[in-house]
Each structure stands twice: as structure tokens, then as C-alpha cells.
Amino acid sequence: MSKYESVAYYPGCALEGSGHAYNRSTQALGKALGLKLEEVKNWNCCGAMEVKNIDPKLQTYLSSRVMAIAAHDMGHKTVMAPCNGCYHNLKKAEYDLAHDAGSRDVVERLSSKAGHATYEAGTVETIHALDWIKSAIGEEGLAARVKHSLQGLKVANYYGCMYTRPRHIFPEKDQGAGSESTAKPHFMDDLLAAAGAENVEFPLKTACCGGAHTLSDSDTSTKLVLNIIQAAEAAGAEVIATECPTCHSGLEMHQVRAEKNFGVKTAVKILYFTQLLGLALGLSPRQVGVHENVSDSMALVKEKILR
Amino acid sequence: MPIHEEHLIRPENLVTHEQLVIDGVDVSGHWSTFIESRVVTDYNEALQDEIAALPGGEQIHRCWQCGSCTNSCTVNAINPDFNPRYWIYLIRMGMESELLRDRDIIWQCVSCNKCTYACPRDVFPEGVMKATAHWLELKGHTPKSPSMHFDEEFAGQVFATGRIEEGRIIRGFFARTGQALMQDWLVEMVKRLLRHLPVKLIVTMGLANVLKPRTRGWGRARAAIEEYVHEREQVQRRALGLDALVKAAASELDQPARGAQP
Numbered sequence: 001m002s003k004y005e006s007v008a009y010y011p012g013c014a015l016e017g018s019g020h021a022y023n024r025s026t027q028a029l030g031k032a033l034g035l036k037l038e039e040v041k042n043w044n045c046c047g048a049m050e051v052k053n054i055d056p057k058l059q060t061y062l063s064s065r066v067m068a069i070a071a072h073d074m075g076h077k078t079v080m081a082p083c084n085g086c087y088h089n090l091k092k093a094e095y096d097l098a099h100d101a102g103s104r105d106v107v108e109r110l111s112s113k114a115g116h117a118t119y120e121a122g123t124v125e126t127i128h129a130l131d132w133i134k135s136a137i138g139e140e141g142l143a144a145r146v147k148h149s150l151q152g153l154k155v156a157n158y159y160g161c162m163y164t165r166p167r168h169i170f171p172e173k174d175q176g177a178g179s180e181s182t183a184k185p186h187f188m189d190d191l192l193a194a195a196g197a198e199n200v201e202f203p204l205k206t207a208c209c210g211g212a213h214t215l216s217d218s219d220t221s222t223k224l225v226l227n228i229i230q231a232a233e234a235a236g237a238e239v240i241a242t243e244c245p246t247c248h249s250g251l252e253m254h255q256v257r258a259e260k261n262f263g264v265k266t267a268v269k270i271l272y273f274t275q276l277l278g279l280a281l282g283l284s285p286r287q288v289g290v291h292e293n294v295s296d297s298m299a300l301v302k303e304k305i306l307r
Numbered sequence: 308m309p310i311h312e313e314h315l316i317r318p319e320n321l322v323t324h325e326q327l328v329i330d331g332v333d334v335s336g337h338w339s340t341f342i343e344s345r346v347v348t349d350y351n352e353a354l355q356d357e358i359a360a361l362p363g364g365e366q367i368h369r370c371w372q373c374g375s376c377t378n379s380c381t382v383n384a385i386n387p388d389f390n391p392r393y394w395i396y397l398i399r400m401g402m403e404s405e406l407l408r409d410r411d412i413i414w415q416c417v418s419c420n421k422c423t424y425a426c427p428r429d430v431f432p433e434g435v436m437k438a439t440a441h442w443l444e445l446k447g448h449t450p451k452s453p454s455m456h457f458d459e460e461f462a463g464q465v466f467a468t469g470r471i472e473e474g475r476i477i478r479g480f481f482a483r484t485g486q487a488l489m490q491d492w493l494v495e496m497v498k499r500l501l502r503h504l505p506v507k508l509i510v511t512m513g514l515a516n517v518l519k520p521r522t523r524g525w526g527r528a529r530a531a532i533e534e535y536v537h538e539r540e541q542v543q544r545r546a547l548g549l550d551a552l553v554k555a556a557a558s559e560l561d562q563p564a565r566g567a568q569p
Contacts, residue, residue, distance in 0.1 A: 042523050
């Protein structure tokens with residue numbers, strides 16, 4: 001029995017809006033695999049990059065409140081965050097609280113004034129949805145449950161920035177066999193391969209989509225997204241698999257923007273890895289929210305997965 | 308003398324004399340191209356300390372100028388003028404006027420953290436870029452960047468309610484920056500999104516707009532955050548000597564007015 005069979009689930013703001021398909025598919029996947037997700041009660045924003053830019057210690061406080069609720073109000077040992085931004089920020093708060101007395105002071109002060117328990121480093125473990133499936137089910141467990149193999153589907157696995165950088169906030173990565181790599185992550189590749197997918201050799205796994213400036217410097221974001229999309233197409237991919245709502249909607253938005261504003265039309269489809277795994281396990285496109293994506297992959301899903 | 312790697316010299320610092328005789332030797336034209344010598348006198352000796360006083364800039368003093376940050380930089384790959392290594396050098400040297408030449412692009416850092424990943428000295432260059440962009444605005448060298456407008460809109464909603472709602476952020480951001488919301492590509496994206504969406508979900512999304520998701524019982528957290536933000540602002544103003552700057556400017560404005568009095 002895996003320690004990740006029942007975890008506190010922290011969807012975060014994006015998964016209630018533009019990333020709703022990720023929320024839907026993550027929950028559907030958990031249900032299909034018999035894993036229990038208990039949503040963090042009355043959660044707040046992790047602080048995201050925007051609050052970090054204003055003041056990193058405030059971001060640490062906001063993330064710490066989420067972990068405090070999971071630990072003290074709900075008695076959980078693990079918080080699972082599917083959004084790269086949330087995952088990154090909880091990890092960063094954990095690191096700062098363990099290493100920086102100044103951050104501890106601010107969190108203590110704000111927590112007592114706000115009237116909730118102060119989170120102490122090391123009380124919970126924050127994991128990504130990739131860690132969750134990989135540890136709780138594993139490749140073999142997944143392969144045994146596949147109903148519609150992804151065989152023949154060419155996938156580029158795109159991890160983005162926040163899942164691996166900066167590496168000091170992910171002490172469990174780069175620990176040799178079985179651990180995740182920050183230079184060349186492979187957990188998503190492993191899981192999709194177990195579901196039958198044909199992963200292409202994709203050099204831009206951890207390239208930046210420009211999500212930070214998706215609206216404030218749109219031309220830069222469009223260029224960065226085009227790099228990723230065109231590299232995936234050059235590698236022969238039909239689908240880019242994502243694991244972050246900001247990356248995912250960035251790819252979708254700027255694929256449209258590249259077409260509208262730059263006249264560059266690209267054909268590759270964009271799906272969350274949880275959508276691909278859910279489809280492989282026999283869930284319907286609607287159950288994993290394929291209809292909620294901007295990138296219209298319904299035809300590809302019917303032709304290649306639901307044969 | 309021909310100048311090697313002439314492209315590295317700014318054109319205005321290259322001088323070619325049509326007619327030039329030195330020690331009886333005619334060196335007109337090509338052979339008389341010189342690099343203008345310059346004397347830098349306007350150092351801001353406090354520049355490094357000012358950047359270090361802002362969030363993210365704390366570790367700038369650790370830099371050894373290896374260039375790993377610029378080498379790994381996402382934005383540098385699309386704009387060679389975006390050069391974190393060089394800016395850190397200028398800040399540490401106190402060469403404020405040189406830094407100001409790039410004032411309009413420093414905010415474009417995308418926070419991909421490749422620099423922070425590559426840095427062998429734990430300078431956290433990504434944080435230094437944010438601190439520098441912040442410094443430029445606080446000192447009045449640049450107007451608020453679109454990115455700062457976005458951060459403030461976003462952070463303001465988090466501080467007020469504990470959460471954000473994307474629709475509100477987008478509308479607030481476009482209003483702040485004076486852009487039309489109905490941009491072609493956004494409209495096209497929404498059209499594509501609505502193609503398959505069931506009515507029920509559209510209604511739910513619309514309701515989220517009206518109901519505004521918020522964290523319950525956030526009032527005390529909000530007050531604590533606002534107090535902290537205000538306190539930090541005061542600390543930063545002091546570190547950058549902004550109050551003294553405002554005072555000096557005010558008295559300068561005051562003087563001619565007083566002089567005009569009979």
C-alpha cells in the first residue's frame with residue numbers, strides 16, 4: 001500500500017478557471033485508479049509568481065497557510081498539487097522555511113495575526129501529480145489497467161520551468177536511479193510509455209513558454225511557444241503532453257495568436273498528461289474534459305485512441 | 308589602426324577623421340578611426356546596496372561574472388541585448404547611467420530560472436532581474452511595466468480575497484494598461500473554446516465571474532498582509548533614499564518660486 005493512496009488535494013486558482021480540464025481529468029484519473037483526493041479546506045492562492053515578484057516572503061506565507069491546513073486541520077502527510085506553479089511555490093516555501101530565519105519570522109507573525117496554526121518545515125510533503133501516479137500506481141500498475149492503448153500516438157512530453165527549476169527547492173530530485181532528473185525529467189515519459197504512447201525525442205522538455213508575460217509581453221511569449229510547438233512538430237509529435245495549467249493555456253493561446261498575428265499555422269494538439277492517461281484507462285473524452293480544451297483534439301482522440 | 312571586433316563598440320564612440328596628420332604622417336580616412344576615450348565620473352556607489360535592499364537582489368554581491376546566467380537565458384536567445392551578466396557587472400561597478408540605457412527591457416525577464424539553475428555562485432540572477440526592474444520604477448527611471456501592472460492586479464486580488472479569478476485579472480490588467488479587451492486573437496481563442504463546451508459549464512464559468520471565489524474568513528489575513536506590505540514599502544523607500552530624493556526635488560522646485568518673490 002502506497003503512502004500516496006490518500007492525499008490532500010490542492011487544485012489552486014488556475015484549475016478552477018482556464019485549467020479546469022486538468023482539474024477534471026486529475027480527479028477522474030484518481031477515481032479510476034482508486035486513489036483518494038481530499039481537497040484542502042478553504043484554501044487560498046499559493047502566491048504564484050506575481051506575489052513572489054512583489055515580496056517572496058509573502059508568497060512563502062500564502063503557501064505555508066495551505067500546508068498548515070492540510071497538516072493541522074486535516075491531518076494529512078502529503079499535499080498533491082497538479083499545477084507546476086502551486087507545486088513549485090509550496091516546495092519553495094518549504095525550502096525557505098527550513099533555511100531562512102527571516103521567512104520563518106514573517107510566516108509566524110502573519111499566521112498568528114491571521115489566527116491559524118503556523119506551518120513548520122517538514123510537516124507535510126508536497127508532491128506533483130506526476131509523483132502521485134508514479135508512486136501510488138507505477139508503470140506496471142498502469143500498464144495492467146490500460147483499456148485503450150496509446151500505441152502509435154506520437155507524444156512530445158513538455159514539463160516547463162517550474163517543475164525542475166531552481167533545483168535547490170527539489171532535494172529529492174537528481175538522486176540517482178528511480179528519482180526524477182532536473183536536467184532531463186522523465187516521469188511523464190515513463191507514465192505515458194506505460195500507457196503505450198510513443199514518446200518522441202523532444203529537446204525542449206524544460207524550455208520556457210513565456211507564461212510569466214503571456215499578456216504583458218505577448219510577442220515574446222508567442223515566439224517562445226512557437227519554438228516549443230515547432231520543435232515538437234519537427235520531432236514528429238502529434239500531441240504535446242502538458243502537466244501545468246499555465247504552460248497548457250500558454251501553448252493553446254499562443255498557438256492561436258501565432259496563427260492570427262504572425263500568420264504561422266501549426267497543427268500539433270495539446271493535451272494534459274492526465275487526459276491522455278484517463279483516455280488510456282477507458283474514460284470518455286468528456287470525463288477527462290477534452291471538450292474544455294481550446295486545442296481541438298477530439299478527431300485525433302477518436303482516430304488514434306478510441307479505435 | 309583597424310579595430311578588431313568593431314561591432315562591439317557603440318557607433319557614437321567611433322571617430323573617423325577625414326583629414327588627419329599626426330607627427331607629419333597623413334592618417335586620413337580608414338587609418339584614422341579611433342575609439343573615443345571616455346572618463347566615467349558619475350558612479351553611484353550605493354547602487355549595489357540599493358539593489359540588494361529589494362526582494363530578490365540580496366545575493367548580488369556573490370557574482371563572479373562567469374556569464375552562466377546570460378549563457379542560459381531564455382530572453383537573451385531572442386534578444387541579445389538582454390544581458391543579465393552585464394547588468395550585474397554595471398550594478399556592482401555603480402555605473403548607473405550605463406544600466407539606464409537598457410531600462411526598457413530589463414522587466415522582460417520571464418522567470419524561467421535557467422540562470423538560477425546554472426549559477427555556480429547562488430546569486431539568484433532571476434531575483435536580481437526582478438529587484439532591478441523594481442528599482443527602475445521606484446527611482447522613477449521607467450513607468451510601471453506591463454508586467455508590474457499584472458503583478459499588482461494579481462497580488463491585489465490575492466491580498467484582498469485570498470484567491471484570484473482569471474477573468475477579473477484579465478479585465479483588470481487590460482483596463483490598467485489601456486488595451487482593448489477584444490483583441491482578435493483572444494476573441495478567436497474564446498470562439499474555439501466555446502465550440503465544444505456544454506452550456507452548463509459556460510454558466511458555471513459565468514457565475515464564478517459574478518460570485519468571485521474567495522477564501523472564507525480572510526479578513527484577518529488580509530489585515531496582516533496589508534500591514535506587512537506597508538512596512539516593507541517604508542523600509543525600501545528608506546534603503547533607496549527616496550524620501551530624501553523627493554525632499555530635494557521639492558526644495559529645488561521651491562527655490563525659483565521663492566526667488567521670484569519681491
